[in-house]
Amino acid sequence: MARPKDETKIDAIFEATLKLVQKSGFNGLKMADVAKAAGMATGTLYIYFKNKDVLINELFxxxxxxxxxxxxxxxxxxxxxxxxxxxxxxxxxxxxxxxxxxxxxxxxxxxxxxxxxxxxxxxxxxxxxxxxxxxxxxxxxxxxxxxxxxxxxxxxxxxxxxxxxxxxxxxxxxxxxxxxxxxxxxxxxxx
Amino acid sequence: MARPKDETKIDAIFEATLKLVQKSGFNGLKMADVAKAAGMATGTLYIYFKNKDVLINELFxxxxxxxxxxxxxxxxxxxxxxxxxxxxxxxxxxxxxxxxxxxxxxxxxxxxxxxxxxxxxxxxxxxxxxxxxxxxxxxxxxxxxxxxxxxxxxxxxxxxxxxxxxxxxxxxxxxxxxxxxxxxxxxxxxx
DNA sequence: AACTAAAATGAATATATATTCATTTATATT
DNA sequence: AATATAAATGAATATATATTCATTTTAGTT
The missing domain is CATH 1.10.357.10 (Tetracycline Repressor, domain 2)
Structure with a gap:
């Protein structure tokens, strides 16, 4: 139909999240930072995860x-x-x-x-x-x-x-x- | 000299903080909520503690x-x-x-x-x-x-x-x- | 090669909330 | 009783950051 989702991005997002949480805890976790560390735009995160809470729960x-x-x-x-x-x-x-x-x-x-x-x-x-x-x-x-x-x-x-x-x-x-x-x-x- | 600090306020702030952290974690902790629960204005918190981080560290x-x-x-x-x-x-x-x-x-x-x-x-x-x-x-x-x-x-x-x-x-x-x-x-x- | 639909972008928006500060209130000192 | 000084107030400000969305890019389909 059209452009497909790049499933490898999910792993990249998970890895980036993990790394950032390790460094500065759940508190310090910023979506913009996750996106940057995962090598994509902030908005892209929201294509794969409805919001920050969902992202973290799924990673868990x-x-x-x-x-x-x-x-x-x-x-x-x-x-x-x-x-x-x-x-x-x-x-x-x-x-x-x-x-x-x-x-x-x-x-x-x-x-x-x-x-x-x-x-x-x-x-x-x-x-x-x-x-x-x-x-x-x-x-x-x-x-x-x-x-x-x-x-x-x-x-x-x-x-x-x-x-x-x-x-x-x-x-x-x-x-x-x-x-x-x-x-x-x-x-x-x-x- | 002048109006003295009300040292009992420190306990009230600590108790309120503890209660709120228990309910919604360190993430959810809001200074406005702490003040309300402790029965004082938000600004008063800053008379007793320089900022949120100091408050939490001292409580710890x-x-x-x-x-x-x-x-x-x-x-x-x-x-x-x-x-x-x-x-x-x-x-x-x-x-x-x-x-x-x-x-x-x-x-x-x-x-x-x-x-x-x-x-x-x-x-x-x-x-x-x-x-x-x-x-x-x-x-x-x-x-x-x-x-x-x-x-x-x-x-x-x-x-x-x-x-x-x-x-x-x-x-x-x-x-x-x-x-x-x-x-x-x-x-x-x-x- | 042109077309379509969804992915990707990131600046703009909305929101949440920590902190400040001009003003008011209370207490100790004279 | 008057004065001085610091506490207390809470609305206003500053800031941080999650989320949205108009636009662009890309990959599949015809």
Whole structure:
């Protein structure tokens, strides 16, 4: 019919947004800056995203989707609970250390007023496979029984805080320290 | 000399700011709204605080100061390490559960572009007594040896995440669950 | 090659909101 | 009681920035 949308622009916009949020937070994010960093005119942003809120919410979902599927990579229901737990935990840690900006975007955005109800609900849904896995562990008495929210807090909390520390100071983790973190996580929740 | 400043206004401004940030985040915070909620004219805010950034940074320091001293309440160098650890940990948990808005203000603000270098440095300084205490525990081989940042992340992370969960869902913790959280914390870091 | 429709542009517009300041009010000092 | 000084006011100003839209460019269609 006519000129088609250039789908690669969406990625360019996402990357630019991520970079700018990392530098100056959600507050400082300006549409004009996003456009410039993405190499296009301001108005073009509005062809791909209705407005700033929509842009940020969609970026959030995209990041969360990617994060979740990478965490679950290699999941095999045939493996033992302990092995799977170790695998997922390390997936999550490495993911977090490798791309702290992406993880912090997700984590921080989840507590801003930009987050819409719908986005929140869609984001929560993505965690379901993980939740099912952990429920199983509790049922089998391999990990302590507790409300899912507490369990997730216990497991994710230290990782989030670690990458925050990694950001401000320039903490680099040795393999032994990563192993230590895993042991702490495991000991804390093991039955 | 002349009309004195009404120091109670500072508290009113802080309370109003806290309430509004809780409702609509740092983004949505408007000086006009703060003034209204605090029962004064917009211009009055500028008598007590140079500008919005200063206001928020000072509120942050005030909250962090209060939080820290309440966490250290009852600290006695004569007590055993384990007893003190338990006391401080429960102080922190109860503080967090009782005033999640205050804790989240601190936690979230620490990662916004509003936070100035100076404020950050002043805030970090407040943690020093806690850090000294934990160092001791590592030296005495009561808790595992690890970089302080990792230890703090391990201990604080789950609590932050828990109050975030408490905010969105209406999770209420039973005494047994609190005890369970403590056990997880202790087991994870104990030597 | 001409045509069409949508993408892309970016200056102009609309809006939101932080900050200022001329004026009024209140308190301490004389 | 009069005076001086600073607090308090809130409308006006300045500024920042999200969004729009008339215009231009581009890619597909005939």
């Amino acid at each position: 979902l995209s990041l969360k989707q990617s994060k979740t599927s990478r965490m679950m990579a290699g999941y095999d229901a045939a493996d033992s609970f302990a092995d799977t737990f170790r695998k997922l935990w390390f997936n999550y840690l490495e993911l977090s250390l490798a791309e702290p900006e992406r993880m912090l975007f997700i984590e921080q955005f989840a507590h801003t007023s930009f987050l819409t109800k719908k986005t929140k609900q869609q984001g929560d849904q993505m965690l379901e496979p993980l939740i099912a896995f952990l429920e199983q562990g509790m049922q089998k008495k391999i990990i302590r029984k507790m409300p899912m929210d507490l369990l997730l807090s216990q497991l994710m909390g230290p990782i989030y805080e670690t990458i925050k520390a990694q950001q401000s100071k320039k903490l680099v983790l040795t393999p032994a320290q990563k192993q230590g973190m895993f042991e702490m996580a495991w000991r804390s929740v093991a039955f | 320091l005030s909250l962090k100061q209060s939080k820290t001293s309440r966490m250290m309440a009852g600290y006695d160098a004569a007590d055993s390490f384990a007893d003190t650890f338990r006391k401080l940990w429960f102080n922190y948990l109860e503080l967090s559960l009782a005033e999640p808005e205050r804790m989240l203000f601190i936690e979230q603000f620490a990662h916004t572009s509003f936070l100035t270098k100076k404020t950050k440095q002043q805030g970090d300084q407040m943690l020093e007594p806690l850090i000294a205490f934990l160092e001791q525990g590592m030296q005495k081989k009561i808790i595992r040896k690890m970089p302080m940042d990792l230890l703090l992340s391990q201990l604080m992370g789950p609590i932050y995440e828990t109050i975030k969960a408490q905010q969105s869902k209406k999770l209420v913790l039973t005494p047994a669950q609190k005890q369970g959280m403590f056990e997880m914390a202790w087991r994870s870091v104990a030597f």
